[in-house]
Amino acid sequence: MRVIIKENSDNVSKWAADYVAYKINHFKPTKGRPFVLGVPTGSSPLGMYAELIKLYKAGKLSFENVVTFNMDEYIGLDSSHPQSYHYFMQENFFKYINIKPQNIHILNGMTKDFAKECSDYERAMRNVGGVHLFIGGVGVDGHIAFNEPFSSLESRTRVKTLTESTIKANSRFFDNDLSKVPTMALTVGVGTIMDAEEVMIIATGKNKATALKHGIEGALSHVWTISALQKHRHGIIVCDRDAASELSKETVEYFMDIEKNNY
Ligand code: GLP
Secondary structure, X not given: OEEEEEOOHHHHHHHHHHHHHHHHHHHOOOOOOOEEEEEOOOOOOHHHHHHHHHHHHOOOOOOOXXXXXXXXXXXXXXXXXXXXXXXXXXXXXXXXXXXXHHHEEOOOOOOOOHHHHHHHHHHHHHHOOOOOEEEEOOOOOOOEOXXXXXXXXXXXXXXXXXXXXXXXXXXXHOOOOHHHOOOEEEEOOHHHHHOOOEEEEEEOOHHHHHHHHHHHHOOOOOOOHHHHHHHOOOEEEEEEOOOOOOOOHHHHHHHHHHOOOOO
């Protein structure tokens, strides 16, 4: 696993965006051979999206042949709901770039047939040849996408019930009213994310420090689903000093040293 520790969240966003741009540009995607990107919502990736938009506007990056798969979506919110992940992606990213609408995939939280929606989503990923780079955030309890504690580390796209901790954390987007937060979501599984060629998790702020400690220094465990990254061949965590603040001094020194000359 690579752990990239940056001074602050702006530097994390910049590094993450530059890395995504490098991967896409290096791949030289075409219509018949698109670059497949897994994308998250939440506050963690916002700065990265802003940087990617800048790179696009500067002519340094094109999304013409990029296909995206979002990680998750609340059940019961339609795409016009301001807190739906459909809406989030349009407003914070897609409407500013040249991605083709048909290349965007987001789970439909309004479907009547959850099982079909989830298996169709997995099939769509397979049909396009799998995900090249899956980007994610991490919850305070260590969840990736909506794979709450005790999710199977082999899980696939499915319905998940949200924990009280996640409902509380996400209530800040719903007028701090717990009763407005959906209690269920559709989410890609830990196994779905781990199938990607590369996985990059973005973590900023002190409230993510415990999750990173367990994910990086703890045992592989379904309690902290982020720890699944330990078994991935190309796992990256890019974080700021605050999110790294519960790591041991030795761990921080090791990664600062080994990454000092890396991209
Ligand atoms: C939600 C999302 C996750 C996200 C997490 C952290 O639960 N389903 O994908 O990583 O929140 O969000 P934030 O980045 O806002 O802290």
